[in-house]
Amino acid sequence: MMLHVNDISLSLGKAQILRNISMDAAAGELCVIMGANGAGKSTLLKVIAGEHMHYQGHVLLAGNELKSMPVAAQASTRAVLSQQLTLNQAFTVAEVANMGRFVYSTHLSSLDKEIVTYALKTMQVWNLRDRTYPTLSGGQKQRVQMARVLAQLLEAPDLHTTDYAGKKMLLLDEPVTGMDILHQQLSLQLATTLAASGVLVVAVLHDFQLAAAFASRLLLLKDGTIYAQGSVEEILTPAHIKNCFGVDVAVLEHPHCHYPLVVTAAADGLFKSPAEEAINVL
Numbered sequence: 001m002m003l004h005v006n007d008i009s010l011s012l013g014k015a016q017i018l019r020n021i022s023m024d025a026a027a028g029e030l031c032v033i034m035g036a037n038g039a040g041k042s043t044l045l046k047v048i049a050g051e052h053m054h055y056q057g058h059v060l061l062a063g064n065e066l067k068s069m070p071v072a073a074q075a076s077t078r079a080v081l082s083q084q085l086t087l088n089q090a091f092t093v094a095e096v097a098n099m100g101r102f103v104y105s106t107h108l109s110s111l112d113k114e115i116v117t118y119a120l121k122t123m124q125v126w127n128l129r130d131r132t133y134p135t136l137s138g139g140q141k142q143r144v145q146m147a148r149v150l151a152q153l154l155e156a157p158d159l160h161t162t163d164y165a166g167k168k169m170l171l172l173d174e175p176v177t178g179m180d181i182l183h184q185q186l187s188l189q190l191a192t193t194l195a196a197s198g199v200l201v202v203a204v205l206h207d208f209q210l211a212a213a214f215a216s217r218l219l220l221l222k223d224g225t226i227y228a229q230g231s232v233e234e235i236l237t238p239a240h241i242k243n244c245f246g247v248d249v250a251v252l253e254h255p256h257c258h259y260p261l262v263v264t265a266a267a268d269g270l271f272k273s274p275a276e277e278a279i280n281v282l
């Protein structure tokens, strides 16, 4: 799957949310989008997911303009994990995971069931399969959502046997929010493994360490535009982070791994005294 985003802009209501965004990503990449709250990350992901079809510019998926792709074709080529997905009805965990397969047919075949079982086991929520989804903890819910998108994406109950190059895209909006460190690692290793099988993965992350460890390419958004894009080393610099997040950091070398470590350099100084605040307001 090749994703080609060419000069897209998007308004929601009266506000222009995205401006002149261009990016390319290819099969096998794990492309991470970062940026401050409100920078436009989720909105960009939603455009790519086909949720905001009134964008200006072009979004090409494997050479096809997204706007002209039938909904069924879109659903069979990409799986989406959205932010703050609320499911208050009393579905069981297994039923939520089954939803990943309903995009193909309302009748689940034995292969569908095997894929769902495999997805639940991969995300270590098989033991929760009969629980009602709303009663789960935040991190458990997120793991079930990962199982659902995995069930949608896979064509076989195995991570390693299928070549997905040119066929599948996985869009993840803050997938590890609320997960403990083990399941954060598990989820991103899963994303990397899928990428190695040819899936194009685009993920919004807030955690610099996870981005540094797993991204093959980074996109930094600021105020609805692309501030910078490139390799982890090119993007995770103190200057870029200061400009996009307003925080002073130091970027160190990991003692064992090749990736950079981002640590905050100043623990205080973000809150000014009331007198200084007053001067800023004036």
Ligand SMILES: Nc1ncnc2c1ncn2[C@@H]1O[C@H](COP(=O)(O)OP(=O)(O)OP(=O)(O)O)[C@@H](O)[C@H]1O
Residues within 6 Å of the ligand: 012, 013, 015, 017, 035, 036, 037, 038, 039, 040, 041, 042, 043, 044
């Ligand atoms: N439906 C909408 N109508 C109007 N404005 C919207 C709508 N959805 C999002 N916005 C605005 O668009 C901007 C970008 O929102 P978006 O959710 O893409 O940010 P984000 O980078 O994902 O932020 P966060 O890190 O908080 O998740 C924000 O200012 C938000 O208030």
